[in-house]
Amino acid sequence: MQESFFFQAMVYLAAAVIMVPVAKRLGLGSVLGYLLAGVLIGPACLKFIGQEGTDIMHFAEFGVVMMLFVIGLELEPSRLWRLRKTILGMGGMQIGITTVVVAGLALLFGIDWKQALVLGMIISMSSTAIVLQSLNEKGLMQTAAGQSSFAVLLFQDIAVIPMLALFPLLASATPVSQAGAHASVTPIESLPVWLQPIAVLGSVAAIILTGRYLTPHLFRIVAKTNMRELFTATALLLVVGIAVLMTTVGLSPALGTFLGGVVLANSEYRHELESDIDPFKGLLLGLFFMAVGASIDFQLILANPALIFGLVLGLMACKLIVLLIIGKTFKLSTDQNLIFGFGLCQIGEFAFVLFSFTAQEGVLDKQLTDVMTAVVAITMALTPLAMLLNEKLLLTRLGVVNKDERESDIVAEENPVIIAGYGHFGNTVGRFLQANNVGTTVLDVDSDNVDWLRRMGFNVYYGDASRHDLLEIAGAGKAKIIVIAISDEQKRLELVETVKKHFPDLHILVRSTNRYDAYDLMNAGMLHIYRETLDTSLRVGVDALTLLGYRAHEATRAAKTFFVHDERTLKRLSAIRNEDEYVSAARETMEELERVIQADRSSPDLRIDEGWDENSLIQDAQSATRT
Amino acid sequence: MAKVLIQFAHPILSKSRVHKALIQSCANLNDVTINDLYERYPDMYIDVDREQALLRAHDIIVFQHPFYWYSSPAIIKQWFDLVLEHNWAYGSKGNALVGKKMFNVISCGGSREAYGPTGTNRYPINQFLLPFEQTARLCKMTYLPPFVIHATHRLTPDQLIDYGTQFRTLLAALAAERIDFQHVEPLDYMNDLVASLANQPV
Numbered sequence: 161m162q163e164s165f166f167f168q169a170m171v172y173l174a175a176a177v178i179m180v181p182v183a184k185r186l187g188l189g190s191v192l193g194y195l196l197a198g199v200l201i202g203p204a205c206l207k208f209i210g211q212e213g214t215d216i217m218h219f220a221e222f223g224v225v226m227m228l229f230v231i232g233l234e235l236e237p238s239r240l241w242r243l244r245k246t247i248l249g250m251g252g253m254q255i256g257i258t259t260v261v262v263a264g265l266a267l268l269f270g271i272d273w274k275q276a277l278v279l280g281m282i283i284s285m286s287s288t289a290i291v292l293q294s295l296n297e298k299g300l301m302q303t304a305a306g307q308s309s310f311a312v313l314l315f316q317d318i319a320v321i322p323m324l325a326l327f328p329l330l331a332s333a334t335p336v337s338q339a340g341a342h343a344s345v346t347p348i349e350s351l352p353v354w355l356q357p358i359a360v361l362g363s364v365a366a367i368i369l370t371g372r373y374l375t376p377h378l379f380r381i382v383a384k385t386n387m388r389e390l391f392t393a394t395a396l397l398l399v400v401g402i403a404v405l406m407t408t409v410g411l412s413p414a415l416g417t418f419l420g421g422v423v424l425a426n427s428e429y430r431h432e433l434e435s436d437i438d439p440f441k442g443l444l445l446g447l448f449f450m451a452v453g454a455s456i457d458f459q460l461i462l463a464n465p466a467l468i469f470g471l472v473l474g475l476m477a478c479k480l481i482v483l484l485i486i487g488k489t490f491k492l493s494t495d496q497n498l499i500f501g502f503g504l505c506q507i508g509e510f511a512f513v514l515f516s517f518t519a520q521e522g523v524l525d526k527q528l529t530d531v532m533t534a535v536v537a538i539t540m541a542l543t544p545l546a547m548l549l550n551e552k553l554l555l556t557r558l559g560v561v562n563k564d565e566r567e568s569d570i571v572a573e574e575n576p577v578i579i580a581g582y583g584h585f586g587n588t589v590g591r592f593l594q595a596n597n598v599g600t601t602v603l604d605v606d607s608d609n610v611d612w613l614r615r616m617g618f619n620v621y622y623g624d625a626s627r628h629d630l631l632e633i634a635g636a637g638k639a640k641i642i643v644i645a646i647s648d649e650q651k652r653l654e655l656v657e658t659v660k661k662h663f664p665d666l667h668i669l670v671r672s673t674n675r676y677d678a679y680d681l682m683n684a685g686m687l688h689i690y691r692e693t694l695d696t697s698l699r700v701g702v703d704a705l706t707l708l709g710y711r712a713h714e715a716t717r718a719a720k721t722f723f724v725h726d727e728r729t730l731k732r733l734s735a736i737r738n739e740d741e742y743v744s745a746a747r748e749t750m751e752e753l754e755r756v757i758q759a760d761r762s763s764p765d766l767r768i769d770e771g772w773d774e775n776s777l778i779q780d781a782q783s784a785t786r787t
Numbered sequence: 788m789a790k791v792l793i794q795f796a797h798p799i800l801s802k803s804r805v806h807k808a809l810i811q812s813c814a815n816l817n818d819v820t821i822n823d824l825y826e827r828y829p830d831m832y833i834d835v836d837r838e839q840a841l842l843r844a845h846d847i848i849v850f851q852h853p854f855y856w857y858s859s860p861a862i863i864k865q866w867f868d869l870v871l872e873h874n875w876a877y878g879s880k881g882n883a884l885v886g887k888k889m890f891n892v893i894s895c896g897g898s899r900e901a902y903g904p905t906g907t908n909r910y911p912i913n914q915f916l917l918p919f920e921q922t923a924r925l926c927k928m929t930y931l932p933p934f935v936i937h938a939t940h941r942l943t944p945d946q947l948i949d950y951g952t953q954f955r956t957l958l959a960a961l962a963a964e965r966i967d968f969q970h971v972e973p974l975d976y977m978n979d980l981v982a983s984l985a986n987q988p989v
Contacts, residue, residue: 717832720830720832724832770835770869771872774873777873780873
């Protein structure tokens with residue numbers, strides 16, 4: 161029964177459905193949840209899956225390919241071009257230095273120089289899947305650390321190509337390895353040498369040209385059929401097609417799909433593609449993480465615990481130090497540098513591929529690759545933990561250090577307004593207040609953003625505003641108003657509670673994402689709640705009415721009336737909202753919308769400006785003439 | 788006791804000495820409500836229900852404002868347009884305001900002489916206020932003469948305080964119903980009444 165596909169699917173899905181929410185609940189992040197799920201169902205614990213875990217891992221690696229496609233979609237070519245220095249500089253340095261350092265250490269341990277070099281190169285790789293998934297989940301992709309991590313990972317993906325070409329050359333000249341090399345030839349190697357680069361360049365050009373000129377037409381035709389699943393199929397075909405093409409010419413499929421994504425980033429089908437690929441990507445990545453968890457060979461670890469954990473810690477420390485030095489060189493601030501370093505210090509999933517490849521080629525011996533495979537899996541499993549430790553221990557301590565340095569000049573400010581969060585939202589509020597000569601003290605958690613703003617002459621401080629000691633130093637005791645403009649709903653609620661508890665006299669003006677968030681804030685006793693899309697949507701409504709021929713003033717008044725009505729409805733509905741947490745979110749949304757629409761239809765406060773409307777006067781006049 | 792409602796409108800109060808003095812002088816008077824229209828409705832979006840409820844709850848409605856272009860600031864006109872609804876304030880079924888009193892309290896740069904037949908403005912203040920007077924009539928209210936502060940740019944701080952005291956005395960007397968409206972209606976300005984009020988025992 162264990163052989164059946166459905167049984168396997170059930171085991172994987174059940175493990176994910178149980179473990180991921182538990183991990184999230186414990187604040188461990190989804191990646192760690194999947195890894196634990198993998199360990200649980202793997203040979204070490206419940207034995208639902210055995211050695212086939214490795215095969216599944218190779219299959220699930222396709223999730224990484226899809227992830228890079230989605231990342232490419234979000235990255236316009238112009239932005240990629242702007243990142244070129246970071247990609248080449250940081251990425252190049254990271255691979256170069258790590259390879260040299262690890263190879264040097266390997267030589268010290270008496271490993272032959274060829275093998276040492278190969279080991280160095282393999283170990284310099286980091287895990288795109290784990291790092292990007294974790295950074296995304298923590299909302300750090302747009303920070304300096306996120307961008308730098310992405311740049312390094314992208315360069316690593318590119319670097320795999322020359323590595324694969326180089327490894328056979330480094331193989332010990334034994335007949336076994338010759339045979340191995342032949343066994344794994346890619347079709348391109350059967351071409352004459354002069355044709356190979358042309359084939360490679362040709363396929364890259366094919367992706368770019370197809371993406372730019374052919375796919376828009378294809379998508380238009382498919383979209384016209386109005387069959388959603390056909391569009392999904394087309395999107396999958398595109399990704400799989402690129403992957404096949406890339407594998408054929410010996411390039412990394414992830415790199416190819418990334419390129420395809422970038423080419424399509426400006427296309428009008430970008431969001432459609434993204435939402436179609438996203439669930440596949442998520443499931444495959446989850447499967448991949450579970451497979452990594454399941455593949456950890458606990459028997460091997462138990463046999464040589466000292467050797468394996470020594471290698472794990474040694475290699476991670478080694479990579480971490482190299483990364484921190486590079487981050488420092490590229491002027492990342494300390495906290496961003498720590499996120500960058502701890503994020504990338506594991507050995508990536510490419511290592512599995514490269515180890516099996518090198519074993520075949522006879523570059524490295526089987527015993528070494530077995531140990532190293534276990535080491536790689538453990539470093540990957542440890543990454544979410546390392547990031548968590550960095551967050552909970554180092555970064556908070558760093559916050560204290562920063563605070564002390566800046567304490568005196570914050571006290572000197574004593575501004576009436578504190579703004580927590582200086583992204584697009586907070587920064588507009590702040591600029592408006594400063595334009596009217598109102599002093600503001602700004603707290604933000606993105607330290608690079610903070611440094612930049614400070615250079616621009618704004619009073620911006622690094623710090624997590626939900627810590628009451630930091631608020632105290634920012635002058636919350638003397639300020640009149642705090643504007644909570646941070647984008648994270650959970651963080652906002654935490655901050656509200658902190659302010660209510662420690663600074664009850666402060667007026668709280670708080671941003672909210674939508675109705676539900678606004679309800680939560682109302683429950684928290686907030687009086688000044690600003691739904692971030694309400695005003696903008698109504699302005700769109702006004703312009704739409706105006707373009708349809710309504711008079712501008714009437715449309716504007718109607719929008720104001722609607723605004724007042726909607727705020728009233730919100731207050732009324734918040735009282736009768738279904739508090740039962742177990743009602744599914746989707747159903748709640750529908751019911752809520754129904755209530756809102758009903759309120760729109762029946763509301764007496766949507767009557768519009770009757771004083772300007774002479775209907776009743778005219779009726780009176782007409783009935784007077786009739787009598 | 789009569790309830791007095793001051794419908795106050797000044798688009799930039801921070802720059803007005805006169806109205807600041809007047810508002811301060813009548814703060815915390817019993818039975819006097821100040822409704823600061825520009826503060827309450829900065830975007831001119833007037834809450835008609837609230838305003839109608841306020842009108843119902845008061846007996847004397849005072850419009851206090853600068854005399855911009857021989858009239859009031861825009862929000863007062865908006866207020867009239869929207870709040871005084873047909874069949875509520877006027878019309879065959881519009882009896883909500885019957886018997887209430889209404890007058891204006893205004894400040895203007897020109898002297899009292901400038902509002903004479905030979906002055907720059909040619910007509911007396913009372914004539915410029917005809918739209919207010921007729922509005923009150925149509926809503927079956929009694930329109931009383933205005934309380935006017937002339938030549939505001941030349942007022943000394945002492946004069947400002949003096950006007951504040953006069954205004955406060957007037958409002959207190961109105962609230963206490965110590966005024967015989969038979970005497971008031973023929974007057975040009977409510978100011979002329981205040982001198983006699985000062986001599987009365989409070």
